[in-house]
Amino acid sequence: MYDQQMAMDSDSSGIRLHLWSQLPSNFVGDVMNAGNLVMIKRAAIGVPSGSIALCLKCEKKRGDYDNGHSIWCVLLMNGKLRGQHRRYLDIDLEVL
Numbered sequence: 001m002y003d004q005q006m007a008m009d010s011d012s013s014g015i016r017l018h019l020w021s022q023l024p025s026n027f028v029g030d031v032m033n034a035g036n037l038v039m040i041k042r043a044a045i046g047v048p049s050g051s052i053a054l055c056l057k058c059e060k061k062r063g064d065y066d067n068g069h070s071i072w073c074v075l076l077m078n079g080k081l082r083g084q085h086r087r088y089l090d091i092d093l094e095v096l
Contacts, residue, residue: 032095034058038074042092052077052096059087 032038036055043049053074061071070090076082 032058032070032072032090032093037077037096038072038093039096040074040088040092041094042088044086046081047076047079047086051079053086053088053093055093056085 032055034055034057038053038055040047040051040053041049053076056073056075059071059073071087072090072093073085073087074093076084076086
């Protein structure tokens with residue numbers, strides 16, 4: 001896997017670092033489907049990071065903007081809000 005340290009070590013001109021920084025931070029959007037178990041990476045009120053959830057559906061985007069991220073409706077599987085539905089961006093979820 002190409003990482004930032006390799007980019008800095010192998011090229012002092014910064015070209016490779018620049019190319020590395022343009023890669024998406026995760027490749028979840030292509031592999032996440034309804035029915036996947038995911039781990040929530042961003043803490044929220046009542047939902048600590050590391051919580052487990054089930055992806056239910058990908059929500060439709062509203063408005064004329066598109067920042068490249070998907071909004072997922074998930075069913076929380078543990079914690080105080082177990083059984084509740086919440087919405088998260090794909091960058092806040094990690095497929096298990």
